Amino acid sequence: MGEARGRRACIATAMCAWVLAALVSGAPAARADVSIGPDRVVVRTPSMSATVVRATGHLSFADASGAPLLAQVPLRGVPRRLTGVDPKLLGFEALKDRGVYAPFAYEVGSSRRSQFTTGIWSGNLLLGVRTGVVHGARSVIEAGAAGDGVRVVLATTEPGRRLEVLIGPDPASPAALRVQAAVTPRDRVIALGDSFVSGDDERFFGFGGRHNALSQRGRTFNTWVEAQNYGAGALQPLVDAIDRQNGPAYLFPNGANAAYYPQSLFVSSRPYGFFADNDDVVRWRMASDRPDAWQVSAEGSRLDYTVAPGRGAAAAAHLSAINGRHRLPPAWAQGAMLSRTVRIFGQDTPASYERRVLADVAEIERRNVPITSYKFEGFAVMPRSVVLDVIRRLRARGVRSVLYLRAFTSKDNALTESLDAYAEALREGYVVNDASGRPVTWTTPFGARGALLDFTNPRTVAWWEGRVRDLLDLGADGFMLDFGEQVIDRMRFHDGTPGAKMHNRYPALMHRVTREIADRWSAEHPDRDVPFFFTRAGSSGRPGAAAHEMANFAGDGSTDWHIASGLPAQTTDMLNRAVGGAWGFSTDIGGYADYVTTSTSSELFVRWSQWAAFTPYFRVHNSSRGGLRMPWFYGDRVYGLWRDAAALHARAVPLIRRLWAEAEAGGPPPLRPLWMAAPDDPQAAGEQQAWMLGDDLLVAPVVTKGARTRTVYLPEGCWQLQPDGASYEGGRRVTVAAPLERLPWFVRCATNPLG
Known part of the structure; x- marks a missing residue:
């Protein structure tokens, strides 16, 4: 039996302990207590309550003792005309965009936005402009029991428009209360949000892999999966002159809050947890233009959010129960890993890459390098016999092989798929089309045309399954699953979903499909561990990407010391995304992106290795342009310090795994x-x-x-x-x-x- 079979028993044991504890403490039932009175409507779980005042429509939340948790702002100053610029061009708030705060504030008007549609930022937002009138809810006109909760119909400040609101226990975490609001009729409604009272004492922690800080108080930003944002480096004085809001954490081109792995969730210091479940852009104003209030707003005519009771880890557990939690990986995956990346822009050929892989294996054998896995990305262009021999030689030393897959297909110089895959995918219709049925292609980060794979198409899924099974049948025990940020609005997926609705959802879809394939393969091969793979892009959802993953890497961090995208950014990224259950964080030791920075220095390599020692994974993967720096590249002293960090990590892994199993069963995050x-x-x-x-x-x-x-x-x-x-x-x-x-x-x- 593989090691992963044993780990399932470990998880089951931990889960039994957490479930028993919940039962002893009185875990809430799914059905709420509903009270519909002449003055107010109240929905209660054993842990919290929601109250709607009939005369004003005002919604508030309290804990089990009746202490206030969260309350809508009072209705004032609406309707009001609004012209907004969001997202900001290149992340700069050159035109001040102030929100209009009201209970269930909705905007009636028009909006337009543009995206990067090619190159390394394809799918990222570029600029958005909207104009219209903001309205809000003003009184209850109807209330009645509905399902496990209550249905409330609210009059608005706009004649003829109504708000229908459902309030009840969240099925994924029944102690929490879910609010589902919709504007009717929905014509010309471009956004629906809600606004809540705050104060100087409140801090907002989470929101996924944001680099700039742990608390996002004072910030205005979006939830949108975005790639390849880098610090300003030597141009920081220019950034400061243009816009003071971003500060030293500014990322080009989308601003300080840009993230490969955003999540629409946070834990407040008040305390409570908050989870928003909307596929399109979600906008957040966290006591930014008003110190006494914060606001969430989603594009379209619907808003779906959950308020969770509890402080810190308790609130986070409710959020991750909804969003999903990283699975405990096989133990070997948490040992030290070396990665042989492909030097991009044509610096590597299939022949030169093969030589580098074989040289790595020889060095691993000669030095007895203390690793448990080795990843080589360009396996698809290497002779099959060579790939099999590399896997055999590594396995003889107890080292597992990890290969590579990505969300798109392209005949480019990344050397990560067979040269005929792109033509086959376009010919057979495995890629995403536009509304007319033509494939949508763009220039990839590697300088060639590419096309995104359509995982809503059963034929694409079958083709993808063949690729996953092939690398596992070769003897690999896992793979890197790269990219996933490239969905643009003009795309139309096989199931009819438009690009705007699929962009944030796409990584979770890709990861779910891949996890299901890996699980099927695992069931057919009980003598092998459950396949391990780690991902880049992700977002929250019901469930989000975290439910299907064992690990994420932080994206292409820069080879420097800057908070924007260098070594310090790893800490805030890791700790922020753990709030939503994505605690399987993997960093690129030494950084990766050296387009505008120097290659990884020996000091940076050592400090980054030490940084990774007490994290879930310990993986060398640095330098895209200058070429990978293996630990022995810097000489014996640095190699020795890397070995020391790897040994410390190995000591920490048993503790990390125990904490991980407890977290997966509902406990606090390991880190x-x-x-x-x-x-x-x-x-x-x-x-x-x-x-x-x-x-x-x-x-x-x-x-x-x-x-x-x-x-x-x-x-x-x-x-x-x-x-x-x-x-x-x-x-x-x-x-x-x-x-x-x-x-x-x-x-x-x-x-x-x-x-």
Whole structure:
């Protein structure tokens, strides 16, 4: 039996423990208690309630004790004419775009937006303009029981228009309350949102893989899957002169909040959790143009959101129950991995790439490199006999092979698929078309025409299954599943879905289809581990991409020290996406994108390796243009420091796996931001570059070039610096020595989390 069969028993055991705990504490039933009175309508679960005041239509939420959680803003100042620019051109707020705040605010008018339609940013938003009148809800005109909750019909400030609102337990997390609102009639309604009271004390944590910060208070941004956003680097002074809002976290071309893996969910410090489930653009104004309010708005005439009770990890558990949670991978996948990327822009040929792979294998054998897997992307253009021999040689050393697939097909110089795949996919109709039925092609990041695969087409899925099965039958134990951000509005999928509705949904669809194929193959091969694959793009949903994944990598981070897209960006990205269940985070040790930065330096490589030691995965994958830097590239000293980091990671893996199994069954994320670990401590909430692994281990990596000390905030309690054991009292910031040889990490006094 494969190792993964054993891990299922582990998960089952952890899940039984969490389910038993929930039963003992009185887990809520799916049906709510509904009270429809002359003055108000109330929906209650054992954990929270929602109240609608009949006279005003005002909606508010409270916890089980009646303490306020969340309340709509009062109706004032609508209808109001609105002209907005969103998204902003290149992420700059050159034209101020202020929101109109009202309960169930909806916009009637017209809107237009444009996207990048070719090149590395294909699918990213470029500019949006809308104009119209904003209206809001003003009173209840009808209320009655509906399903497990209540249906309320609201009058609006616009004659002849109504809002129908369903409120009831969320079926994916019944302690939480779900609100589904729709405007009728829906003609010319371009957006529907809701606005809530906030205050100076409120912070908003999550929203997926955002780099700029852990709390998004004071920010205005969108949920839209976007690729290839990079820091400004030497052009930062120009960015600052144009727009102060983005700051040093500015990403080109979509601004500081751009993300490969956005999620429409967050945990508030108030406390509560919030989840929005809409496929098109979701806009967020998080106490940005009004410090006393925040707003969520979705394109179209419908809005679907859930409010979850609880603080920190408890609220996050409700959100991930809806969105889905990363599956525990086979143990080998969490060991050290080396990746042989393809040098793009024609720097590699099939012959030169094959030579590099064979040289890597020889070096791994000669040095006895401590890895558990090796990924080579260009396997499809290598002779099959050579691929089989590489897999055999690696397997003899206990090293698993990981190959490569991507969301589109193209006859380009990336060398990641057979040269006839593109022609076959277009000929057989496996790609996405436009409304007229013609294939939509674009220039890929590798300089050739490409086309996106249509996973709503059963024939495409069958073809894709053949590709997945082929690489697994070769003897590979997993693969990288790349891209997925390239859906543009003019696309029309086989099932009729327009591009605008599919863009955010596409990664989850691709990952679900691939997971189902992998699971079928696994059932047919009980002697093999469940296939492992890791992904790039993703978004939230019901469920979102996280439900089908074991790991994500952070996208093409830059080979530098900048918060925008370099080493420090990995921390905020990892901790933000974990809020929504995507805690299987994998970084490219050393960075990847060196288009406008220098290639990975030895110092950056060491610090990045140390950073990855206490994360779920430990994978070298750096430099797209200059060529991969393997650990031995930098000489014996750096190679030794990389081995030290790999050994520390290996020590941490058993703890990570235990915490992961608990998280998958409803517990806290394995890696926890300090705001979650110490929710009563406002100082902890401000710590951006440290995290907890479980309850008793705190990691404070060095993310600043040239730094040889590290200052970090320690939560209350006694902490011991490792490995020397020096003790520090928490509740304050401490500075410790951090020479290049040392990763600062602490354990609670009298604990031994690594065993």
